[in-house]
Amino acid sequence: MNTVTLQFLGAAGTVTGSRHLLSTGDRDLLVDCGLFQGRKELRLKNWEPFPIPPKDLDAVGITHAHLDHSGYLPRLVTGGFHGLVYCSRPTADLLGILLPDAAHLQEEDAEFANKKGFSKHAKALPLYTAEDAQDALRHLRPVMHKQVVQMDNGFQFHFHNAGHILGSKFLHVTADGVRVLFTGDVGRYRASGGKPETLPDPADYLVMESTYGDRLHPKDDVRPRLAKVIQETVKQGGTVVIPAFAVERTQRLLFLIRSLMEEGQIPSVPIHIDSPMAIEAVKIFMRYSEEFDEETKAMVKRLGSPLNWPQVHFDKTVEESKQASSSRYPAIIISSSGMATGGRVLHHLAQRLPDHRNTVLFVGFQAPETRGRLICDGAGTVKIHGEEIPVRARIERFEEFSDHADYEEMLRWLESFPGAPKQVFLVHGEPEAARALEQRIEKKFGWGVHVAQPGEKVALH
Numbered sequence: 001m002n003t004v005t006l007q008f009l010g011a012a013g014t015v016t017g018s019r020h021l022l023s024t025g026d027r028d029l030l031v032d033c034g035l036f037q038g039r040k041e042l043r044l045k046n047w048e049p050f051p052i053p054p055k056d057l058d059a060v061g062i063t064h065a066h067l068d069h070s071g072y073l074p075r076l077v078t079g080g081f082h083g084l085v086y087c088s089r090p091t092a093d094l095l096g097i098l099l100p101d102a103a104h105l106q107e108e109d110a111e112f113a114n115k116k117g118f119s120k121h122a123k124a125l126p127l128y129t130a131e132d133a134q135d136a137l138r139h140l141r142p143v144m145h146k147q148v149v150q151m152d153n154g155f156q157f158h159f160h161n162a163g164h165i166l167g168s169k170f171l172h173v174t175a176d177g178v179r180v181l182f183t184g185d186v187g188r189y190r191a192s193g194g195k196p197e198t199l200p201d202p203a204d205y206l207v208m209e210s211t212y213g214d215r216l217h218p219k220d221d222v223r224p225r226l227a228k229v230i231q232e233t234v235k236q237g238g239t240v241v242i243p244a245f246a247v248e249r250t251q252r253l254l255f256l257i258r259s260l261m262e263e264g265q266i267p268s269v270p271i272h273i274d275s276p277m278a279i280e281a282v283k284i285f286m287r288y289s290e291e292f293d294e295e296t297k298a299m300v301k302r303l304g305s306p307l308n309w310p311q312v313h314f315d316k317t318v319e320e321s322k323q324a325s326s327s328r329y330p331a332i333i334i335s336s337s338g339m340a341t342g343g344r345v346l347h348h349l350a351q352r353l354p355d356h357r358n359t360v361l362f363v364g365f366q367a368p369e370t371r372g373r374l375i376c377d378g379a380g381t382v383k384i385h386g387e388e389i390p391v392r393a394r395i396e397r398f399e400e401f402s403d404h405a406d407y408e409e410m411l412r413w414l415e416s417f418p419g420a421p422k423q424v425f426l427v428h429g430e431p432e433a434a435r436a437l438e439q440r441i442e443k444k445f446g447w448g449v450h451v452a453q454p455g456e457k458v459a460l461h
């Protein structure tokens with residue numbers, strides 16, 4: 001029998017670029033195929049040649065649709081990968097909008113850089129095009145919940161619910177008799193009933209995320225605080241800009257804002273969802289409404305589809321986006337990207353940040369050195385499209401909306417683990433967060449824990 005090896009090709013020492021290579025000697029399975037995001041030195045990694053020729057990979061398994069787990073797929077395919085990409089059905093549906101959108105943003109950014117001439121390279125190029133994204137989508141093979149996928153040589157795997165975003169899964173792989181569980185991202189235990197699945201099957205090795213390994217999320221009701229921020233901003237004639245990705249968190253936020261309006265806790269101002277894929281994202285979200293937690297299910301039942309709400313405007317075109325951006329009336333604008341690293345939210349931020357009446361409300365994880373993080377950390381100015389923009393708006397951060405388990409929730413999930421794994425590998429965390437979680441797991445369970453290093457390859461027995 002060959003030795004099974006695991007190599008960490010991304011998300012080691014950082015939160016983005018999840019790519020884990022499991023090899024049996026004759027077969028290679030890539031688990032997650034994410035984009036590196038955030039600081040430039042990380043983003044440049046997306047341009048490096050893939051460590052093994054993509055054509056030699058047999059298959060890819062994707063835990064969930066977030067781009068830091070899936071966004072490199074088109075590049076893998078243009079690089080020569082011709083195997084299948086396994087994921088859940090909602091993940092496949094979400095990738096159908098997210099990958100073309102990611103391509104579109106990259107094309108737009110390259111075009112913008114070329115037009116303005118601020119690219120340091122002779123000509124800025126997109127990492128991949130919309131056509132490349134469409135090609136990548138043809139490789140997707142949706143897998144039913146708990147369906148066991150048997151590959152022709154050495155690998156078998158199945159999925160469990162991760163409770164992170166719609167369609168998110170843990171991937172349980174058996175490679176030549178060695179059982180490895182990849183968490184992708186671990187979801188939260190919510191009062192409303194959402195939670196990561198308790199695992200019935202033991203694993204020899206666990207590859208686990210550690211994003212919030214050193215932090216706890218506020219557990220109290222987010223509604224009064226959210227209502228207060230929106231109310232105060234609107235009262236002084238300002239607009240609330242929410243940098244957020246069009247899936248999941250945005251949908252929950254949307255239902256929450258709408259129910260606050262219904263209850264009269266905030267004024268009924270226009271809500272702009274500024275993303276060309278927002279309508280499609282809402283449709284997918286509504287299609288899988290049976291998978292929601294109890295609270296969201298109840299809100300969906302009471303309020304119906306956001307597509308029919310009078311206050312909500314879906315700004316599909318750039319023209320509509322510009323109109324929302326220049327409007328002087330108070331509004332709520334939700335636009336991507338969530339860490340303000342690109343996308344239409346940049347135009348809104350350039351417009352709204354200099355005015356103290358406005359509020360920018362961050363609802364997701366902000367990776368180091370992203371614009372989002374700089375603003376949250378109190379930067380006086382930020383650079384947007386080559387210009388220094390003063391930050392005078394009110395800045396708010398709502399960690400309550402996080403879709404990631406905090407360390408208490410991760411330890412709680414590990415308690416349900418059937419038997420001690422031989423080793424836990426921690427990935428998808430900044431070094432301090434990963435180290436903090438390492439210590440907590442060792443202390444609580446006495447298991448062997450190792451913080452994965454970039455490019456490190458380990459033998460599994």
Ligand SMILES: [Zn+2]
Binds near residue numbers: 064066069164185
């Ligand atoms: Zn995620």
